[in-house]
Amino acid sequence: MAMAALRREGRRLLLSPTVPNPAPAAAAARSSAISPPEMTLLGVRSISTQVVRNRMKSVKNIQKITKAMKMVAASKLRAVQTRTENSRGLWQPFTALLGDAPSVDVKKNVIVAITSDKGLCGGINSTSVKVSRALHKLTSGPEKESKYVILGEKGKVQLVRDSRKSIEMSVTELQKNPINYTQIAVLADDILKNVEYDALRVIFNKFHSVISFKPTMVTILSPEVAEKESEAGGKIGDLDSYEIEGGETKSEILQNLAEFQFSCVLYNGALENACSELGARMSAMDSSSRNAGDMLDRLTLTYNRTRQASITTELIEIISGASALEG
Amino acid sequence: MSATTAAVPFWRAAGMTYIGYSNICAALVRNCLKEPFKSEAASREKVHFSVAKWTDGKQEKPTVRTESDE
Numbered sequence: 121m122a123m124a125a126l127r128r129e130g131r132r133l134l135l136s137p138t139v140p141n142p143a144p145a146a147a148a149a150r151s152s153a154i155s156p157p158e159m160t161l162l163g164v165r166s167i168s169t170q171v172v173r174n175r176m177k178s179v180k181n182i183q184k185i186t187k188a189m190k191m192v193a194a195s196k197l198r199a200v201q202t203r204t205e206n207s208r209g210l211w212q213p214f215t216a217l218l219g220d221a222p223s224v225d226v227k228k229n230v231i232v233a234i235t236s237d238k239g240l241c242g243g244i245n246s247t248s249v250k251v252s253r254a255l256h257k258l259t260s261g262p263e264k265e266s267k268y269v270i271l272g273e274k275g276k277v278q279l280v281r282d283s284r285k286s287i288e289m290s291v292t293e294l295q296k297n298p299i300n301y302t303q304i305a306v307l308a309d310d311i312l313k314n315v316e317y318d319a320l321r322v323i324f325n326k327f328h329s330v331i332s333f334k335p336t337m338v339t340i341l342s343p344e345v346a347e348k349e350s351e352a353g354g355k356i357g358d359l360d361s362y363e364i365e366g367g368e369t370k371s372e373i374l375q376n377l378a379e380f381q382f383s384c385v386l387y388n389g390a391l392e393n394a395c396s397e398l399g400a401r402m403s404a405m406d407s408s409s410r411n412a413g414d415m416l417d418r419l420t421l422t423y424n425r426t427r428q429a430s431i432t433t434e435l436i437e438i439i440s441g442a443s444a445l446e447g
Numbered sequence: 448m449s450a451t452t453a454a455v456p457f458w459r460a461a462g463m464t465y466i467g468y469s470n471i472c473a474a475l476v477r478n479c480l481k482e483p484f485k486s487e488a489a490s491r492e493k494v495h496f497s498v499a500k501w502t503d504g505k506q507e508k509p510t511v512r513t514e515s516d517e
Contacts, residue, residue, distance in 0.1 A: 379466050
């Protein structure tokens with residue numbers, strides 16, 4: 121693209137000095153009369169390499185930025201990854217105790233989509249938005265309703281486009297400080313107080329490795345639904361076999377457990393997603409600095425070739441002029 | 448401990464969720480720490496995010512939560 125423009129410009133500049141000019145004053149008058157002012161570059165013989173040089177400079181700057189971003193993401197990732205791996209121990213007992221019920225069919229579904237606030241991190245936000253959309257389609261029906269609670273700016277931007285009516289809440293600026301449990305607990309408290317639900321479905325990108333993230337859904341049942349499920353048997357039914365201290369009834373215990381499970385799952389989900397975001401940003405920035413390097417190589421080649429071409433032309437002109445004088 | 452034996456725990460009657468209750472308890476425990484552990488733990492209870500509710504496809508004014516005020 122830039123090369124074509126350059127070539128065109130080069131040809132034009134090469135052509136302009138070949139205009140026969142018997143008398144300089146007359147030629148100047150004629151050329152200003154015939155051609156537009158930018159064409160009157162008399163005496164310019166070489167091709168302008170300014171365009172390529174500017175472009176090379178900007179590509180070099182972009183490469184520097186992407187390299188720096190990659191470094192930042194890599195150093196942040198290490199801290200977040202340990203926290204994420206530690207936080208997995210929070211929800212695992214719940215899954216062991218209550219089980220996971222992804223296929224449960226209830227009236228009020230609330231989809232909690234966890235996305236990131238910042239972009240430039242590959243496709244992780246669109247993945248979780250895509251899964252949320254599919255789930256929304258799956259769970260909405262004539263007598264059912266499903267709502268979104270969105271964490272993160274990027275998911276909000278994508279979901280506003282086609283399902284703004286179903287958005288119930290949106291939360292941003294979550295990652296200003298490093299994610300901690302207190303913060304997520306306050307947030308989970310806010311969500312529980314403001315949203316009516318039968319089942320909460322938390323969607324996030326689970327971190328497997330720096331290059332692999334799996335979109336994951338965790339279902340949290342409301343105490344009433346959980347009680348119904350436990351009567352129907354299954355994993356929740358085993359709750360009766362536990363000995364419980366204190367005088368709470370089963371429904372109270374289930375309510376406390378469901379609330380605490382939600383905050384734990386949300387904490388783990390937010391951390392996993394932050395971890396995936398950093399990993400994705402690392403690989404995205406790695407490939408973009410590699411692309412910038414490739415581009416720079418190509419541009420350098422063009423630049424050198426054009427420069428050499430102009431030198432060759434000048435040499436030919438001088439030599440042929442000299443031989444004409446001799447002969 | 449007498450309150451927990453009642454039919455409804457006092458914090459549930461006050462309109463709190465289990466999360467809010469356990470958060471207050473956790474803050475109390477953290478306050479019992481000695482320095483330097485106390486300031487270290489305090490860095491783990493920083494709260495900052497902004498919540499916006501939506502009605503009829505419109506975003507309402509977001510409210511920023513900065514400290515654990517519950």
